[in-house]
Amino acid sequence: MLKQNMSICVSSLKKSYGNKKVLSQVNFSVPGKTVYALLGSNGAGKTTTIRILTGQIKADGGEVLIEGHDVLKSPEKVREVISLTGQFSAVDDALTGKENLVIMGRLRHLAEPEKRALELLNYFELSGAANQAVSTYSGGMKRKLDIAMSLVGNPKLIFLDEPTTGLDPQSRHSMWELIRELKRSGVTIFLTTQYLEEAEQLADIIAILDRGEIIAEGTAEELKAYLLDGAVKFIFEDAESLENAKQILKHYKTASVSEEHQLTVYTDGKADTLALIFHGLYENQVKIREFSQLAPDLEDVFLTMISEREGKFNEK
Amino acid sequence: MRNDSKRYNDTVTIAKRCILLSKRNPDTFLTSVMLPALMMLLFVFLFGNLIHVGGTSYVNYIVPGILLQCIGQCSTTTAILMNRDVTSGIINRFSTLPIRRVSILNGHVLEAAVRSLLTSAVVLITAMLVGFRPAASLTGWCVVFILLIAVILALSWLSVIVGVAANSAEGASSLSALAVILPYLSSGFVPTETMPKVLGIFAEYQPMTPIIDTMRNALLGNPIDTGTFLIAMIWCIGLVAAFYFISLALFRKRLSR
Numbered sequence: 001m002l003k004q005n006m007s008i009c010v011s012s013l014k015k016s017y018g019n020k021k022v023l024s025q026v027n028f029s030v031p032g033k034t035v036y037a038l039l040g041s042n043g044a045g046k047t048t049t050i051r052i053l054t055g056q057i058k059a060d061g062g063e064v065l066i067e068g069h070d071v072l073k074s075p076e077k078v079r080e081v082i083s084l085t086g087q088f089s090a091v092d093d094a095l096t097g098k099e100n101l102v103i104m105g106r107l108r109h110l111a112e113p114e115k116r117a118l119e120l121l122n123y124f125e126l127s128g129a130a131n132q133a134v135s136t137y138s139g140g141m142k143r144k145l146d147i148a149m150s151l152v153g154n155p156k157l158i159f160l161d162e163p164t165t166g167l168d169p170q171s172r173h174s175m176w177e178l179i180r181e182l183k184r185s186g187v188t189i190f191l192t193t194q195y196l197e198e199a200e201q202l203a204d205i206i207a208i209l210d211r212g213e214i215i216a217e218g219t220a221e222e223l224k225a226y227l228l229d230g231a232v233k234f235i236f237e238d239a240e241s242l243e244n245a246k247q248i249l250k251h252y253k254t255a256s257v258s259e260e261h262q263l264t265v266y267t268d269g270k271a272d273t274l275a276l277i278f279h280g281l282y283e284n285q286v287k288i289r290e291f292s293q294l295a296p297d298l299e300d301v302f303l304t305m306i307s308e309r310e311g312k313f314n315e316k
Numbered sequence: 317m318r319n320d321s322k323r324y325n326d327t328v329t330i331a332k333r334c335i336l337l338s339k340r341n342p343d344t345f346l347t348s349v350m351l352p353a354l355m356m357l358l359f360v361f362l363f364g365n366l367i368h369v370g371g372t373s374y375v376n377y378i379v380p381g382i383l384l385q386c387i388g389q390c391s392t393t394t395a396i397l398m399n400r401d402v403t404s405g406i407i408n409r410f411s412t413l414p415i416r417r418v419s420i421l422n423g424h425v426l427e428a429a430v431r432s433l434l435t436s437a438v439v440l441i442t443a444m445l446v447g448f449r450p451a452a453s454l455t456g457w458c459v460v461f462i463l464l465i466a467v468i469l470a471l472s473w474l475s476v477i478v479g480v481a482a483n484s485a486e487g488a489s490s491l492s493a494l495a496v497i498l499p500y501l502s503s504g505f506v507p508t509e510t511m512p513k514v515l516g517i518f519a520e521y522q523p524m525t526p527i528i529d530t531m532r533n534a535l536l537g538n539p540i541d542t543g544t545f546l547i548a549m550i551w552c553i554g555l556v557a558a559f560y561f562i563s564l565a566l567f568r569k570r571l572s573r
Binding site for chain 1 (some may be wrong): 326327330332333336337340341360403405406408409410411412413417571572
């Protein structure tokens with residue numbers, strides 16, 4: 001796709017704190033009006049990425065273009081078109097929901113901050129609590145207000161840093177609904193999350209960030225295809241059978257849980273392949289207690305990719 | 317700038333926000349209204365008959381010292397407010413807004429100035445109730461006002477430094493210790509000649525003494541020593557400038573942490 005259609009273009013981004021490498025060679029592009037999820041565990045570099053993208057900190061190397069503007073060269077242009085909702089609530093607890101929004105409207109230099117505040121309160125179903133201090137809000141309401149705050153200036157691109165961390169399941173689902181609605185309204189959304197389900201539910205494109213590197217990128221479907229179509233989960237009679245099976249199936253991609261004598265084998269789902277696997281186990285008299293066929297989910301992809309990398313790290 | 321936009325002063329917006337915040341905080345009323353009034357009463361009624369200062373009543377003598385002490389207390393509130401901003405997610409949001417970052421600091425200082433002026437009024441009114449009789453000329457009042465503003469700015473910028481540098485609200489509130497003690501070690505409450513030698517020397521040369529001396533002479537209608545007034549102004553302007561640049565540098569550093 002052309003660079004002009006991209007909301008975010010990041011190339012060879014690097015960042016270290018002292019000796020600790022936080023990001024190494026991060027590259028990605030986010031097309032306009034899509035939801036892009038950066039998925040990773042704690043400490044993978046998600047927040048650092050967002051802070052660089054929003055111009056809060058400088059990268060050690062690389063280039064970031066936001067809606068065509070270079071973050072370093074024209075930060076003020078970037079700030080006009082983006083907004084950030086960080087991991088930690090950024091509202092004044094002692095003020096009411098409306099006061100918070102009006103102040104934000106003034107800082108965004110809106111002509112009618114009051115009107116915009118009421119619109120947003122209405123949209124987020126917070127009208128009833130508009131004149132109550134935020135300290136009386138529930139966690140979910142507070143998070144909604146946080147998102148409302150970032151919509152005050154009608155930004156083109158919204159950064160959400162772990163938007164549902166710490167929310168109860170119900171609030172999480174309504175937050176997802178909200179993010180989908182935002183997307184329909186035509187804004188680009190860049191979010192980070194440590195929940196696979198969240199990425200799968202919301203994102204058009206998912207990037208998996210591990211130890212400062214993007215190790216995979218694609219739609220949820222594409223990522224799942226990484227594990228091919230069929231996985232077979234075996235549970236063996238004893239540890240010895242598990243070890244034998246691992247030896248026999250060493251050419252396949254596998255994941256094992258030793259305590260339960262369990263081995264998951266990833267295959268292309270073809271009957272011939274399955275027949276070969278079973279034949280191999282049968283020939284070597286491996287005792288199978290039970291087996292089942294699995295459809296891979298994103299969690300498998302995530303865990304497999306991370307553990308493969310761990311293997312490589314250990315070899316080094 | 318987009319068409320639907322309107323030019324607001326970001327400093328004023330932030331200051332208004334801080335005023336709202338400090339109005340909602342019960343602590344603010346205590347430190348900016350109750351405490352100054354209490355201090356005034358306490359000193360006048362407890363020590364008024366014990367401490368004799370040459371030529372005037374004790375209440376007339378201590379008004380400038382109490383003023384400085386109370387302004388110091390006021391700026392502690394600013395240190396705490398500022399600290400809450402930089403230690404919460406608020407600063408991340410503010411720093412990604414299309415506003416100049418220094419407006420955030422300016423806003424806090426503006427609010428501190430407004431609050432400190434209010435406190436100063438409380439101190440002066442309480443003092444008058446217990447016998448303070450200012451005899452200042454118009455020029456005298458101007459000098460007092462100019463010094464008051466200068467001191468307020470210096471202490472407010474100091475509180476911004478403390479607020480930005482501290483890691484917690486508790487750390488930020490340690491400023492109040494300085495605000496309470498420094499005026500005691502000046503000519504604010506007892507003449508410096510009566511102090512032990514080392515303390516006296518410190519008191520003679522610390523910035524609060526020329527400020528307090530000039531204010532006192534102006535308030536009581538005594539001739540103002542131009543030299544002392546100049547020294548007081550140089551201290552204030554120098555400190556405001558230094559504190560301004562230090563706080564801006566610390567703020568930038570904090571943001572990129």
